[in-house]
Amino acid sequence: MPIQYYIVLAAALFCIGVVGVLIRRNAIIIFMSIELMLNSVNLMLVAFSKMHYALGNAANTGTPVNVGTDAQLFVFFIMVVAAAEVSVGLAIIVMMYRNIHSTDVNFLNRLKN
Amino acid sequence: MNAIIFSAGWGIIMMFCSFLVRNKSSFRHIAVVGLLVLLVVNILDSNGVAVFHIDSKNMLAYTRFGLLFNSIAIASTLIYVLLSGKDIARIGSYAAEYFILIFFVLCGVAILSSYNNLLMLFLGIEILSIPLYILTGSDKRNLKSNEASLKYFLMGSFSTALMVMGIALMYGGTGTFSLDVVRTETGLYKGVSFLEIIGLLFLMVSMCFKVSAAPFHFWTPDVYDGAPGVITSFMATIVKVAGFIAFLKLCYGRMTTTSTAIDWQLLFAVIIIATLLFGNITAIFQQSVKRMLAYSSIAQAGFMLFALFSLNDFASKGLLMYSAAYSLATIGLFAVLVKMKDVTFEGYNGLAKTQPVLAATNAIFLFSLAGIPLTAGFLAKYYMLASVVETGNYIWLVVVAVLFAAISTYYYFRVIQAMYFKTGEPQTENITGSFKFGLIALAAIIIIIGVLPQYLFNWLYF
Amino acid sequence: MVYLVPLFPLLGFFLNGLFRNLSKSLVSIIGCGSILISFIISCILFFDVRSGGALPVHPLFPFINIASFKIDFAFQVDQLSSIFLLIITGVGFLIHVYSTSYMHEEKEEHFARYFSYLNLFVFSMLLLVLGANYVIMFIGWEGVGLCSYLLIGYWFKNDNYNYAATKAFVMNRIGDVGFLLGIFWLLSKLGTANFNDVFANVHQLSSTDITGITVLLFIGAMGKSAQIPLYTWLPDAMAGPTPVSALIHAATMVTAGIYMVARSNALYSLSAVAENLVAIVGIATALLAATIAIKQNDIKKVLAYSTVSQLGYMFLGLGVGAYTGAVFHVMTHAFFKALLFLGAGSVIHALHTQQDMRYMGGLKKYLPVTHITFLVACLAISGIPPFSGFFSKDEILAAAYSANPIYWVLGVIGAGMTAFYMFRLYATTFLGEFRGTDEQKNHLHESPLAITIPLLILAILAAIGGFVNVPEVFGGNAKLHEFLSPVITTEKTFQLTSSKDFMLMGISVAVAVIGIIIALAKYIKKPELGEPQGLGKVLANKWYVDEIYNALIVNPLSYLAIFFKNVIEKSGIDGFVNGVGTFVQYSSRRLRLVQNGKVGTYILLMVFSIVLLFVVFWNQTNIIDFFQKIF
Amino acid sequence: MTATEILFWFLSALALFSALMVLASKNPVHSVLWLIVVFFAISGHYILLNAQFLAIVNLIVYAGAIMVLFLFVIMLMNLNTSTEPQRNSLLKLAGVVAGCLLLTVMVSAVRSANEITNSQTIMNEGNIGLIENLGKVLFTQYVVPFEISSVLFLSAMVGAVVIGKKE
């Protein structure tokens, strides 16, 4: 597959995530949109990993090299971070819900100007 | 490496302390000891003494610059804990946890000051941010704190997404996460990659968010305002300048080689002007000193961005200088601020009468922020302006910057006017003698740096 | 020796000025004595000069000694300055003596103040005539202006007097500016302001330079010597005590301009433009002032305008090249005009500060000494032979005739008017019936000796002073001419046949006599008491010159100042400065609305910004080009 | 069209469609479910790219753990009804426009990236995505970040305690 297909796909998913952040008011949905953005990045990274694998092996004729593994590991780390973030993020949302009984991001509006 | 391990390690030690030790105030002392140890090992590190020999596989690269910065960050934190330690312990029902989180943040700072791989940048930023989301919301019953925490978290995650997008694109262009890409004509990755530039743009946006450069600064005033004062102090100083160091390393690592650095100057110029504009102009109208300081930190970021704009010898030295000057002054201001019952400008009226020491040191901190000579802030601004002048382009940018610096005196001097020229009955918490002494020492440090800056650099190197 | 001359008045000034509690008699002694000593020294100097020619220049100390030029504090006594020294100290002494009596009713401290001012004035005047260069002359020049200011405003409680004082100072200053510019011009072209060096190096100057310098210097003279257009201060200056009017505004200070032009004759004679200007301004002033004097009712005002008019004659003389004649007229004028003022003072004294002639009359029998001396002075000023005025005025008129007969015609008309207004004054004051109050009538008495003795001395001088320079037609040898010839090197020689000369004299004397007769005929019986009508009203209001000045210069400047103060300064410049501040605050109020507290808005703006940054980054060369094109 | 291509197009379409449905669903629970579909589609892509380890981890961590956490929270808060107040439609439009603009800019920027014009991703082959390979690299080259990420988890843990614990 040409790499551009993947890039466009990932970019589209990313932008859908952005739109989600922009048009929804529920903190949880916004957070989910952000997760969607992260996943699109993951997809792109894996695609790039395979692209560089191809490029690396094309340049170095001979034994295949491990070009591209680092991107897949990066994806792994992104997942790790996402997991940590989710735990903290949901804790924060829950804390807020306890105080105001809502997950609407516009409900709390004391800090402005 | 020492600093990373020790800060993480001391965090873990304090986790155990949190249920072994009952006395709340002893956490503060443990933290101080930890910071001292951290400072010592970091300075040892900068002299080539590593406690642990770990091969980071080129993930981390130790430079004089990074270590020096790390020392400044640790020293600032030390001063911060010494001045505001009691107030940290008073935020909520936990005491040790806040210190633990601060140590973890420092671990992130240490990573950011020495990373050599975009993965480490990513991890460092996250290690820095996640404890801060929590610290921001640590005043749990306070709706402002809740709101700040939520906003910070949502926008922070969004910026993380942008950052990984940028990293992914950069990887697509070069096939490596390492900062020092070897671009040979015959090698695997030839010349400048277009994808990498797009990626860098995303990464830049995300870093701008972290250092609260306009137009990605919107979170800053709300979060700084909502977070407990002591936490704001920490966020606005150590964390923020850590972001700058990371940004600077990134610029040095990738921007100077992706294409000529001049290509980025226009973009930085736009960002600098926007930052100075939003920071300074909006600060003028504020009624609360705390929120004013939030905007002021944006304005100061505008000045620090000059280092990234010019990327020369002056820039890196200047950024160190600026970090020290800005952090120390802001820590001092917040230390006084959290002692005030009323943090609006009116609350400061007549402070010079009732608390002359607080007022005088506060004035020096404000002078430093405004960039008045004899204070560290002046030299910091000086280096920044000099770095741009040295590049020879964009002199008009410097002119714009100093005009905004002049505007900045408006809000800084409002505090001075309130303290010295107006009358009122300011209410403060108990002010101990040692606190006053600490403030005086801090002010003295600021002035010494301002007059004899070489001592900062020499002393930290021994 | 030379520096002793100004030293004593200076000492007198300090003694009287600093120790204000001295008794009146001590003050008088110090005041008069210092001048007397100066007078004696001046006499010695005069005879030195007379026997041995000009004394060498005495540099006291370097005043301004810099790379570009060197100005010494130096004194120069030569023929010209020695004559002026005599006039100043001599007449000055008499007036000091007169003042001791005239001012006797003042409080002690004011009495001392008065004498210290007078001494300071004499000092400045001496500096003016002794200075060996233009700068020292300028110092004296401004110094006398200052003293004039102080003395006019001597009765400082009266605001009108203060205004008059300020007006005098400011008008003088206007002239001084011209003088200064002239000095600058000289210094920049020649690098020196010493009289001797300047006159020796005149040939280095181009004709433009000379014209420029002389015209500028003449502007200075206009101010000091009350010529059109800067004459209006002098009549107002009569606010000061009468002896002051006599000393400053008749005898000495106002002649400073004549002195300066005469001193610079080497320059003036090289510029036809300047000479014509001097002559025209002179004759115009002479006529204008004379017309105004005809309709004045204040005794001192009449004398003031007469002074202006006589100064005009002197300038006419200078303009046509009769430098000696001008100096001669200065001398005789000093005698008779001082006499007139002092006489007027005596009258005023007798009438307890009444100055309006309409309430005088018939004083002949009450004030015999004053009357006689006054009559002598009137005759002298009218140019009746053999009184002093005749000789000096005649010399000027003769020179004017040879330069341009029109000057002569105008001059003779002026002389006729002079005779007319002087005798109008004489007639209304001394002849006829007394028109004042009874109380005044009862107190009428002749003045004390301290007043009458100076009057008598001056009367003698006014009568015989003319004989120092009897022209050759009368068989004299024009001693003054001869005496001044080393200084005044460029005297125009004019040759008139003696018959023509006699004819000219005859006409002018006849005109004067006609003027006298008309005046006497008109005013002995029927002094003009009502308000004048028609042309008379215009004259009585001094051709409305003050009003015209106010309308053309003073008021516009005043409005301009108010406009600057209230509009340009407040709304313009400061308004702009404050506007910047207001604008910043306004934009702060607007800009903070962006920070609306909503996460969605923030992120929306961030996303738009990202797009914008992309666009900027990819079009940066275009953007930079665009800006470079604009700037 | 090979089977790979058909699969690619199908999965892409599925991912995009479900992503849009995440936004469009009024009910948060539906959103979560649609998101899980997206994750499955992406995992499918991973398999196509022969990144088997990631495909599995993605399913376990994201679809399995994280999304379940989300569901729990939503259930806990009883948000399953569509109570979310609607955002100002103008702002919504602005959001959509912004997203489209960003996409346009990104795509047009990538299109001008010449260096990858002819680059292909290798599908179905290459063993770099296998656990064995990744593990080797992870524990040699990437051991420092691996250890450091533990600090991240520690801080997240402390944070969850500080924030989440009832006082």
Added chain:
Amino acid sequence: MIALLLILVPVIGGLITLFIKNKNTAKGFSLFVSIITLIFALIGVYSTQVNQLHFDVAWMPDLNSRITLGLDGLSKILSLLTAISLPVIITATYKNTYTNAGKFYGLMFLCQAGMLGVFLSMDALLFYFFWELALIPAYFLCSIWGGEKRIPVTFKFFVYTFVGSLLMLISILFIYSKTPDHSFAMQSFYHAKLSASQSQWMFWLFFIALAIKMPVFPFHTWQPDTYEQAPTAVTMLLSGVMVKMGVFGVIRWLLPIFPQASQTNSSIIITLSVIGMLYASLIAIRQNDMKRLIAYSSIAHVGLMCAALFSNQQVGMQGVLIQMFNHGINIIGLWIVADAIEKQFGTRKFSELGGLGQRAPTLAILFVVLCLANVALPLTNAFVGEFLMFNGLFRYNPVMAGIALIAIILAAVYTLNMIQKIFYGNTVALTANAHDSSFNINAALVILVIVVIVFGIYPQPMLNLAQESAKMFIAKIP
């Protein structure tokens, strides 16, 4: 060493004074310190040993900036002025009571130290440091002890000058980057290589700072307000000495660094200055407030200095050098009288005063002498300076000199007007029971009057001091 002591004495004295609680001790001590400073200044003026007059030590090796202090003719004149001014001011205001007197006098000393530093420093960065150091204490002095509207007015003053000095900083930085050896030393600055357009821009950036300080015509609006609101003792320091910092900056830095640009721009600046002279004089005529009148008069005088500086004539330059001293002396005298009047009657409005001459003859005499110096009457000190300055201006452009001279006519108008409104005429209700000025005021005024007259009659010592400097600075201009 003298140079260093000149700065150190007021700094240390000031720091000590800051902490003196007792009012009278503070006053006495500050008088003592100020006299010590004056003695050092006098030693400096009379000393000719170069090694005594110069001080040089490394400061910021990183930036190649050194602490270089030196006394040449120019700085001798100004340090003498600065040193004289403070004892006179303290004497004149000895009876005034300031709350927290120690703080007041301490800040005065710090301000003085800053100004001395400006005059002595021969290193651009050091110069800039002192430039600001002088400003901050002045800001506090005005804002704490000033009049009703002190806070906004003083802040305007501060921001105005701060903007200027920041622009100057840019210029300094730029020149620094173009110096042959990358140092801040004065000589390196003089030899900086700038292209024509660069020097044009940098000239203006530098000039604006100085123009604001002086102040030159369109940048002057901070001045009358500040002078009006500041406590008079501070006003004396501001107008007597601080204003000279701007003029000094032009001579020491601007002209030698940008010889070419200052010539090309001289016509603009001289035109501005001359407009300013007339403009300020006209406004002064309509003032009803004594302090504002003196303030505008000062603008007019400084305008002349600025014009003469840019006329590029040695005569004019020398005139400026001595006029800086003279103007300082004269205006301090005027302020002392203004202060005495305000203290006694609580007003400075001419419309509420009058006839004071009868009640306070001593004050009247001294004031009149100072006023005469203000209008540059011969045999007062100002005459010599203005004579030389106008001379220089005349050589530059006679017409300009002629127009500028109108200002001295206007000066006579407003100055005499002021004398008349306050001292002449009949007494009014307010002044009916006035008393004469006190001993300390008389003493201060007498000192000033003596200086006025001595340097009016025998200005040569001052001229000699100015000679070398003037020659040197003019020689720099092609």
